[in-house]
Amino acid sequence: MASVEKEEREKVDLDTILENEVGPFGKYQIVTLLLAALPIISAAFAAGEYIFTTARIPSRYVIPQCDAANPEFSPTWILNAIPGTSDTNFENCERYVNLTSAVQQSDICPANWFDSNRIEGCNDGYVYENTFSVAYDFDMACDEWRRSLIGSMRTFGTLLVLPITGYISDHWGRRVALTLNAFNTGWIGLVRSFVNSYEWFLILEVLESTVGAGAFSSCYILVTELVGPKYRVIAGATISSMFALGQVILGFIAWGVPSWRPLTQVVYAPQLLVISYFWILSESVRWLMTKSKYEEAERILIKVAKTNKKELSLKSLEALRDTAEYEKTVEKPKEPWLPILVCRSRVILTRCFVSPIWWITNTLVYYGMSINAVNLSGNRYLNYVAVAAIEIPGYWTAILLLDRVGRKPVLIFGYFLCAACQIAFAFIPAGNDGVSLAVYLIGKYSIAMVMTSVYVYTAELYPTRYLHSLFAFSSMIGRIGSIIAPLTPALASEVWEPFPSVLFGSFAALSGILIFTMPETLGTKLPDTMEDAERIGSKQTL
Numbered sequence: 001m002a003s004v005e006k007e008e009r010e011k012v013d014l015d016t017i018l019e020n021e022v023g024p025f026g027k028y029q030i031v032t033l034l035l036a037a038l039p040i041i042s043a044a045f046a047a048g049e050y051i052f053t054t055a056r057i058p059s060r061y062v063i064p065q066c067d068a069a070n071p072e073f074s075p076t077w078i079l080n081a082i083p084g085t086s087d088t089n090f091e092n093c094e095r096y097v098n099l100t101s102a103v104q105q106s107d108i109c110p111a112n113w114f115d116s117n118r119i120e121g122c123n124d125g126y127v128y129e130n131t132f133s134v135a136y137d138f139d140m141a142c143d144e145w146r147r148s149l150i151g152s153m154r155t156f157g158t159l160l161v162l163p164i165t166g167y168i169s170d171h172w173g174r175r176v177a178l179t180l181n182a183f184n185t186g187w188i189g190l191v192r193s194f195v196n197s198y199e200w201f202l203i204l205e206v207l208e209s210t211v212g213a214g215a216f217s218s219c220y221i222l223v224t225e226l227v228g229p230k231y232r233v234i235a236g237a238t239i240s241s242m243f244a245l246g247q248v249i250l251g252f253i254a255w256g257v258p259s260w261r262p263l264t265q266v267v268y269a270p271q272l273l274v275i276s277y278f279w280i281l282s283e284s285v286r287w288l289m290t291k292s293k294y295e296e297a298e299r300i301l302i303k304v305a306k307t308n309k310k311e312l313s314l315k316s317l318e319a320l321r322d323t324a325e326y327e328k329t330v331e332k333p334k335e336p337w338l339p340i341l342v343c344r345s346r347v348i349l350t351r352c353f354v355s356p357i358w359w360i361t362n363t364l365v366y367y368g369m370s371i372n373a374v375n376l377s378g379n380r381y382l383n384y385v386a387v388a389a390i391e392i393p394g395y396w397t398a399i400l401l402l403d404r405v406g407r408k409p410v411l412i413f414g415y416f417l418c419a420a421c422q423i424a425f426a427f428i429p430a431g432n433d434g435v436s437l438a439v440y441l442i443g444k445y446s447i448a449m450v451m452t453s454v455y456v457y458t459a460e461l462y463p464t465r466y467l468h469s470l471f472a473f474s475s476m477i478g479r480i481g482s483i484i485a486p487l488t489p490a491l492a493s494e495v496w497e498p499f500p501s502v503l504f505g506s507f508a509a510l511s512g513i514l515i516f517t518m519p520e521t522l523g524t525k526l527p528d529t530m531e532d533a534e535r536i537g538s539k540q541t542l
Contacts, residue, residue: 014286015030015229019315024228024299025215025235026308032226033235035281036219037242039182039274043216044246045253045267046185050205051371051384052250053260054150054318056489058129059141061095061122066109075130077109083119094119132258139199144490146198151486153370155201157209159479164471165214170223174284175277178218182274185212189268193261208422216243225286228303230281237452244395244448247370247388255381296456300415319406338469347534351461352473358411358454359478365447367485369440375489376440377433391440394448406522407457408515414450415512418443422505426498447508460521461535481507 018024062071063081074087085091093358096114126141134140140147165457169177188208194313195201220239224232252265285304288297342348360475373387374380399408421443428436462470488500519536527533 012291014107017301017312018226018228019230021310021312021316023310024303024306025231026304026310028307029223029227029231029235031307032281033223034224035237035277036239037085038270039178039215039219039277040239040242041246041249042182042267043213043219043273044243044529045250046189046208046212046271047216047248048247048370048384048388049189049267050151050486051152051374052132052136052254052258053264054147055135055374055380056144056147057131057133057135057141059092059126060090061093062124063095063109064124065098065100065113067127067298071127073113073127075109076390080109080111081114083116090235093121095122096120097168116387122427128220130258134198134201137196137260138201140198144493145487148487148490150202150205152483154205154209155367155479155482155486157206158212158213158482159536161213162217162476162479164211165218167212169218169287173245173287174218174222174225174378175281178215178222178281179275179278181212181215182271182277182442184208184391185215186268186271186274188212189264189271193264193268196225217374222284223280232424233399233456236455237399240395240448240452241392243480244388244391247391248385250386251381251388251511254384255379338466341530342470345530345534348462348470348530351518352470355458355461355474356477357507358458358511360452360481361415361511362451362481363478364449364485364507365504366444366451368488368500369447371486372489372492372500373440374527375492376395376437378437383437386437387444388439390445391448394445394514395452397445398449399451401524402453402456406516406520407453407460408520409455411450411515412512413458414446414453415508415515418450419505419508419512421446422501426505428502443504456520457521460526461518461536463527463529463535465528466530517527 023029029156031473033040058073060078060082061496066075066081076087078084078087082090096116097118097120098113099115101115126139128136128141132135135147147444165177165181168180185208188204188211192201192204192208195204211280216239220236223236223239227235253266254263257266258408282300283296283298283305288294288300301312301317304310336344342352370384370387372388373384376383398410398414421439426438427441429440458471458474459467488503491499491503499528521536524536525532527536
């Protein structure tokens with residue numbers, strides 16, 4: 001009798017109820033996914049807004065003897081005083097040595113006032129083409145590193161937010177984590193739009209991402225925990241597509257509202273509305289059950305079934321309660337500390353060294369390409385929109401191919417295609433703007449395809465029992481890439497112009513090579529223990 005009861009407990013779980021009774025992906029899940037669009041799109045705004053608000057502004061040194069009270073950025077005499085090839089293409093941070101003995105205000109500014117064989121810097125200030133970016137407010141015309149530091153410090157905050165949001169989500173629920181993160185992002189972003197100090201701007205960037213950048217992950221978990229197992233990858237790809245759509249919308253908003261203060265207010269104010277989701281959205285049923293809140297979980301499941309025009313079996317729900325209660329009474333054996341278990345397994349230890357490199361590559365290339373898109377030739381806003389939009393077919397290509405050709409072929413192809421595009425882009429001769437943009441877009445398409453695939457592949461390499469910790473380890477180490485990415489424009493400006501593309505291509509090629517060292521996981525049973533994970537790829541796991 002006991003064995004029969006045990007068998008019944010093993011058969012009944014939430015996934016079974018979703019699949020067979022309340023509906024794995026019905027009207028209720030679709031409505032929840034649509035509601036998730038606002039916080040996800042807002043998260044895209046917050047993640048990309050600094051690309052425009054801290055953007056480089058064309059500038060030049062002030063020429064005291066020539067610039068009047070309201071100096072023009074590109075006057076007719078500009079090439080007499082500053083090195084360049086035309087009145088629209090001249091040096092931002094250099095000028096010819098002044099030969100005049102006294103300051104003379106003049107609108108002519110003849111060439112004989114300067115020594116064109118000698119170049120110097122100056123401390124007389126800058127003339128900016130516009131005032132759209134914080135580079136003007138904080139006078140960062142030639143201080144590329146100080147400007148780029150803003151993006152790096154923001155992404156450093158996204159590293160800190162992972163454990164904070166994880167703690168809130170696990171203790172108070174996915175819905176609380178979502179609304180709290182979104183609301184924090186909204187009000188801190190609005191406060192930042194009024195500051196007049198570089199130091200305060202930087203502090204608020206870090207604070208905002210530290211207590212607010214977890215909205216996307218909270219949304220992702222809440223939605224994927226509500227759908228059936230067969231629809232989780234599709235739901236995840238839809239969420240990623242919404243994020244890409246948010247970047248597209250951001251590009252058009254920034255084009256229409258180019259000045260950084262009103263732009264910040266426009267993209268952050270709507271995020272305050274997400275606080276209403278605390279009353280609109282239902283909590284994750286799976287989380288409620290882990291907290292023994294069965295009555296609330298029952299109400300939500302009944303609501304899901306009614307919305308999806310299904311019928312919930314109370315017998316199944318009671319069996320699910322019994323299973324949860326039984327698991328609480330089972331005494332779990334003590335195990336060694338997880339790092340010790342990992343070190344005992346050469347196979348798992350190798351994966352823990354290799355998989356973070358994929359994640360570093362993904363975040364470095366993905367965010368680096370988005371940031372550098374505004375520095376491509378042509379309309380900076382349309383370039384950003386195109387580079388964001390190309391991600392969507394990349395996500396869905398991965399979904400179409402992963403279960404057909406396997407995880408490894410998709411990843412190897414994606415990484416090597418990305419590497420080839422990056423190296424090619426670095427050495428395409430100037431003047432081939434159309435070709436450069438096409439190669440750049442293919443590179444972004446390939447890294448988007450890889451992003452989706454790595455989520456799936458990494459989760460299949462580790463045992464279920466330790467999946468959250470080992471997966472989070474790879475993801476957190478991967479944030480190194482997103483911290484470095486905002487510095488790449490400075491590397492291009494100060495070190496070597498093609499350097500970012502060569503860096504992206506090198507990491508992509510390395511990651512593609514490392515995929516060869518890992519087993520294929522298509523068609524394998526998800527591992528429950530360390531031993532199961534070690535046997536992935538062998539005939540026993542098929």
